[in-house]
Amino acid sequence: MMANAEIRQRENEKSLLLSFSNALASIRNKEQLAKEFSDELRKFGVIGNYSLRLLSADQKYHQMYLYDARDAFTEHPGFNHILTMQCDVNDGITNLVLDSQEPLSFNIQELNERKTVPPYVKWWREIGLIELTGLRVRLGEVNIGILWLSIPQDYDKSANALLLKSISSQIAIALSNIHSNEKVVAQLEVIEKYKQQLEEEKVYLREEIQTTHNYDEIIGNSKEMKKTFQMVSQVEATDSTVLILGETGTGKELIARAIHNNSPRRDRLMIKVNCATLPANLIESELFGHEKGSFTGATERRVGKFELADKGTLFLDEIGELPLELQVKLLRALQEKEIERIGGRGTIKVDVRIIAATNRDLEKEMAEGRFRSDLYYRINIFPISLPPLRSRPEDIPSLASHFLQRFSKKLGKPIDAIGSNAMRELTQYSWPGNIRELEHLIERSILLTNGTMIKEIQLPVMRDKNKPLTSETVTCLKTIDENERDHILSVLKYCRGRIGGEGGAAERLGVPKSTLNSKIKRLGIRREHLY
Ligand SMILES: Nc1ncnc2c1ncn2[C@@H]1O[C@H](COP(=O)(O)OP(=O)(O)OP(=O)(O)O)[C@@H](O)[C@H]1O
Incomplete structure (x- = not known):
C-alpha cells in the first residue's frame, strides 16, 4: 500500500x-x-x-x-x-x-x-x-x-x-x-525558389513576347540576302556557335531568332543579353546569376541568363562591348559548359547554344587589346556578315512596303501606298541606321500622312560626298540617337503622351513599357517636349 x-x-x-x-x-x-x-x-x-x-x-x-x-x-x-x-x-x-x-x-x-x-x-x-x-x-x-x-x-x-x-x-x-517541421520548411524553401525562378522566367518571356515580331518575315531578295539565307540554313540545325556581324539595324537579332526558331532547340528559350546596355558590375550577375547576399544589393537569389537558356540558345548581343574581365569568365563558361553563380558554392552544368552579334570589327578590337583573341577564336566558328542596306537598295521597296503594311494596320490608318518620288528618295538615301532607320521612318511618315498614300518622306539631309560640308548640312545630319528621339517623340505625341496600356506608345513602338521609359530617360525626352 x-x-x-x-x-x-x-x-x-x-x-x-x-x-x-x-x-x-x-x-x-x-x-x-x-x-x-x-x-x-x-x-x-x-x-x-x-x-x-x-x-x-x-x-x-x-x-x-x-x-x-x-x-x-x-x-x-x-x-x-x-x-x-x-x-x-x-x-x-x-x-x-x-x-x-x-x-x-x-x-x-x-x-x-x-x-x-x-x-x-x-x-x-x-x-x-x-x-x-x-x-x-x-x-x-x-x-x-x-x-x-x-x-x-x-x-x-x-x-x-x-x-x-x-x-x-x-x-x-x-x-x-x-x-x-525542418523538412517541411526546407521543402517550402525549395518550392519558393522554384516559384521565384518561374516568376523570373515569366517576366522574361512576357518582355520577350512583347519585343518579338513575326520572324518568318525576313524581307530581302538581293544577292547578299540570298547568301545570308543560305548560310542560315546551313547552320540552323546544328549546335554550332554563330557570330553575326553587321552595322547597327541590319537585322542581326532577327537572324539570330531565325536560327533559333529553326533549330532543334526551338521549343526552349532564346535568351538575349545585351552586353552594351548593362553596367559592367551587373553583367556578371546577369550572365551567371548570384546567391542571396553575395554582394551589397543581392537581396534575393537570381538565376543568370546562362541557366535560363539551358537547353536553348543564348544570344549575346553587342559582344564586342563585353568588359575584358568578363570575357575571361565567358570563355571559361563556353569551354567548360558550366557556370558558377556569384557567391555560389559549386558549378552548374549548362547546355547552351551561343549566338553572338556585334557591329564592331572584332579583329581590330583584338589588335587594340580590347577583345581577347582566345574568346574571338572560340566564337568565330561560323560568322555571318549582314550587308548594310545601302549595298542592297533593291531590297528597299519590299522592306518599305512590308513596314507600311505593318504600321498602317497597327496605327489604324488606311495608308496602302508610297508615291514614286518618295520611293525614289528612299532608295537613294544612304541609311546609316539601316533597316531600323527605314522602319522608324516609315512609321513616322504614316503618322504624318493624311490620305491613303505617303507622298513625302522627311529624310535626314544626306551629305553629297563631292560637296564640302556646309554648316547647314552639318546641323541637319542626324545621328541614330537623334533619329530615334524624333521617332519616339512623334509616337508619344500621337499617343498624347500615354506610354503604357492598350494603344500607348510602348505598344505602338513594339517595346516593353520599361524599355521605352529607359529610352525616354536616356534620350532626354521630357513632357514639355510633347506640346
Ligand atoms: N530583313 C529584314 N526584314 C524585315 N525586317 C527587318 C529585316 N532586318 C531587320 N529588320 C527589322 O529592323 C529592326 C532592327 O533589326 P535588328 O534589331 O535585328 O538589328 P540589329 O542588327 O540586331 O541591330 P543592333 O545592332 O542595333 O542591335 C528590327 O525591327 C527588325 O525587325
Whole structure:
C-alpha cells in the first residue's frame, strides 16, 4: 500500500508530466524546445542542469544539441569548443547509456579518474558537476541521443525511473516533430525558389513576347540576302556557335531568332543579353546569376541568363562591348559548359547554344587589346556578315512596303501606298541606321500622312560626298540617337503622351513599357517636349 504522501507525489508527477507533454507537443523548432524544455524541467523541482547530446546520422558520434542557456557554464571560455565538438559514441560512457534501458548515474570525479577521459567529461568536472544521470533518447527502436540530467544524489532514481524515462520519450517525440517541421520548411524553401525562378522566367518571356515580331518575315531578295539565307540554313540545325556581324539595324537579332526558331532547340528559350546596355558590375550577375547576399544589393537569389537558356540558345548581343574581365569568365563558361553563380558554392552544368552579334570589327578590337583573341577564336566558328542596306537598295521597296503594311494596320490608318518620288528618295538615301532607320521612318511618315498614300518622306539631309560640308548640312545630319528621339517623340505625341496600356506608345513602338521609359530617360525626352 502506498503511503498518502507517496500517492500525492505520484499524482503531482503525473500532472507535471501531462503539462510537460502538452508543452512539448506544439513545439516546431529548436528555439521553442530550448525554452519550453528548461521551463518544464524546472517544474519537477529535483532536476538542475541538463544537456541533450544527439547522435550523428551514422551513429558514430555525438554532439551537444541543447542545454539550459540560463546556466552559468555557458559563460565559461571552453564552452564554445564543447558545443561544437563531436565525440566518439564508443567512449565508455555514451555507449553504456545507449545500451541501457534504465537511467544510469555517474560520479563525475570517478569518471575523471579513468585512464582515458572524453573531453566533455573533463568539462563536467571543470564546471563543478558532481553527478549526472544519463537516459537514452529513442525514436522507435533507434537511439537518437542522450539526455543528461543533474539530479541530487539522494533522489531515488530507480524508484523514479519511469518518470525519467517518460521525460526522455517526450523529448524524442519533440525532436521528431522538429525534424519533420525542418523538412517541411526546407521543402517550402525549395518550392519558393522554384516559384521565384518561374516568376523570373515569366517576366522574361512576357518582355520577350512583347519585343518579338513575326520572324518568318525576313524581307530581302538581293544577292547578299540570298547568301545570308543560305548560310542560315546551313547552320540552323546544328549546335554550332554563330557570330553575326553587321552595322547597327541590319537585322542581326532577327537572324539570330531565325536560327533559333529553326533549330532543334526551338521549343526552349532564346535568351538575349545585351552586353552594351548593362553596367559592367551587373553583367556578371546577369550572365551567371548570384546567391542571396553575395554582394551589397543581392537581396534575393537570381538565376543568370546562362541557366535560363539551358537547353536553348543564348544570344549575346553587342559582344564586342563585353568588359575584358568578363570575357575571361565567358570563355571559361563556353569551354567548360558550366557556370558558377556569384557567391555560389559549386558549378552548374549548362547546355547552351551561343549566338553572338556585334557591329564592331572584332579583329581590330583584338589588335587594340580590347577583345581577347582566345574568346574571338572560340566564337568565330561560323560568322555571318549582314550587308548594310545601302549595298542592297533593291531590297528597299519590299522592306518599305512590308513596314507600311505593318504600321498602317497597327496605327489604324488606311495608308496602302508610297508615291514614286518618295520611293525614289528612299532608295537613294544612304541609311546609316539601316533597316531600323527605314522602319522608324516609315512609321513616322504614316503618322504624318493624311490620305491613303505617303507622298513625302522627311529624310535626314544626306551629305553629297563631292560637296564640302556646309554648316547647314552639318546641323541637319542626324545621328541614330537623334533619329530615334524624333521617332519616339512623334509616337508619344500621337499617343498624347500615354506610354503604357492598350494603344500607348510602348505598344505602338513594339517595346516593353520599361524599355521605352529607359529610352525616354536616356534620350532626354521630357513632357514639355510633347506640346
Ligand atoms: N530583313 C529584314 N526584314 C524585315 N525586317 C527587318 C529585316 N532586318 C531587320 N529588320 C527589322 O529592323 C529592326 C532592327 O533589326 P535588328 O534589331 O535585328 O538589328 P540589329 O542588327 O540586331 O541591330 P543592333 O545592332 O542595333 O542591335 C528590327 O525591327 C527588325 O525587325
